[in-house]
Amino acid sequence: MTTTPAQPIYPLASLPNDGVAITDEDGENQTCPCGNDSQAADWVPADTTGAMTFEASGSSNPAEHTVCPECGRLYRNADLFTGAAAPIARYDVTSAAFTAALAQYNRYAFTTKESR
Ligand SMILES: [Zn+2]
Incomplete structure (x- = not known):
């Protein structure tokens, strides 16, 4: 079961929106189902509409x-805080x-x- 933002800000992928991102105990590192983690490539902050913006950094x-x-994959910060x-x-990610x-x-x- 997934929910999407009311108005996706970018085109959505046709790939499965599956898996779970894991945040480690101190909250410093997050690992995506695709294998990306906070130490491999930066995650990109996004605002309340899901739009990537430096303003939401940190x-x-x-x-x-x-x-x-x-x-x-787009995650809610509230969910990431749960681990x-x-x-x-x-x-x-290939969309213009x-x-x-x-x-x-x-x-x-x-x-x-x-x-x-
Ligand atoms: Zn990923």
Whole structure:
């Protein structure tokens, strides 16, 4: 059973929206069913509508979201806080809207966080 945002902000993938993301005990690392984890590739913060934005970076707002940039799965922060989160949607990572938004996020992230 999955629920999707009322208005998906990017095209949805035709791939199965399955699996569960696991957050470790200290909350520092999350592992996606696709194999991506917080230490392999950055997860991308998204706002309450599911739109990727640097503004939501580091947010602990349970109403906001987190996107796995590798597979496009979208998680609610509230679910991630529980330690095991089922994705609520899965974006098509090959869609123009998704790749453009991710590129924009990365440009912003890497031009404002030089010290990383
Ligand atoms: Zn993933």
